[in-house]
Amino acid sequence: MPVVPVGIAGTGELLPKHGRLRRAGVTVRIGAPVAADPDAARAEVMRLAGATDVPTPQAVRRQPELPTRCTPSRSHTTSTTHTPTTTDVPTPQVVCERGMQRRVAALAVSGAGLTLVAAWSLAEAIVWPLVPELVLFALLLAAPRAGVRLVPAAVLASMAGGLCTLALARAGVAPGAPLVTERMRAEVVQQTLAEGPQAVRHQPLSGIPFKVYAAEAGRAGVAPLPFLVEAVTHRGVRIASVGTACALLGVALRPWPHHHARVVTTGGALFAVGLTLVVATWT
Incomplete structure (x- = not known):
């Protein structure tokens, strides 16, 4: 050939x-x-x-070919060289999947990737319906080391978005909140009246978006600093934990980069199912 x-x-x-x-x-x-x-x-x-x-x-002087495997015997040593076969050549699909993984990894370690994660996390705490853990999952599977930059960026941007939502609610401004139901709002109203800024501790496991707690805290007159402390303790820790888990999964998948797209697709499908069930539960 x-x-x-x-x-x-x-x-x-x-x-x-x-x-x-x-x-x-x-x-x-x-x-x-x-x-x-x-x-x-x-x-x-x-x-x-x-x-x-x-x-x-x-x-050019012909160089002797190095054996890939040597089998010693009592009287002499014989060497065998590896002959490529059709199974050694990756299929076009595998080549395409590896190329996709490399492109996602390049995005994760770039400034554009950092901006994407920060903007996504900030917007999710105000109006965007998809949590920042979703974009961290896709990027950190391809480039686990980028988690050192992307996870703190997601936490800080989410907290900044929460403070923005709190300030807007105090001013009487209510941005649109897709996939937020009236039952979610009613539950957060009761929790905030009973617990004040500590109500946000229910957010990580309730499925209710972070922006709902931030908006209700603003309407209830909760001070920004106590709310921020509670939000970092609970919401921030959840983002950091999920991001770390995604990075560890990316390390485990490093020997099989061509599986990146398949794992991301599966994770996205599971997230879509979970989001559907959460909205149905609170409807």
């Missing part, structure tokens, strides 16, 4: 020997297919990588 040569240049500046990882431009050049000859392929890779002293295929 023809060989497609790929030359990569710039990795020496990206991570020098005995050095530290740093920002550097890396160039990847994909060449045209060449004959299945090791010398010709090696020379073409060197040329694509930008080497100045690229030898011709005829001048």
Whole structure:
């Protein structure tokens, strides 16, 4: 079969020997297919990588092939080389799924990913109906290490959104709240009248959106600071716990990156079912 040569240049500046990882431009050049000859392929890779002293295929000394497995015997040693089979080549679907996982991981570690999580969490505490744990689930499965940035961003933005909703309610402004039922509001009214800012401790397990507690706290005249303390203690801890669990699941799935899309789809479907059941319960 023809060989497609790929030359990569710039990795020496990206991570020098005995050095530290740093920002550097890396160039990847994909060449045209060449004959299945090791010398010709090696020379073409060197040329694509930008080497100045690229030898011709005829001048390249054939290097002995390294055995992939050696079986010693009493009198001599024999070596066997691995011959690629059709099972070694990933299917187009697996390649597509791995590419999707890489793109999501790149988003998670970028500034755009941080902005997405912060904006999602802020909006959910005001009008958006989907919890920030959902976007954390999708991103942290692909890039677990990004949880160091994304989880605190989700907690802080959610708390900021809760304070905004509380302030709006104090001013008599009531933003729209999709998927919030009258029974939810009635329950939160009773809890707030009985417990004040501590009423928000019921939020993580009740299924009632955080913004409902924030709005009712504002209408009841609850001070922002006590409400914030209780919200961080209960709502913030839940976001951090779920985010940490998502990151750990992402670490466990690292050997199988092509399963990322399947796991995210399954998790999204389970969330949709759970959300439907919560709304039905409070209707």
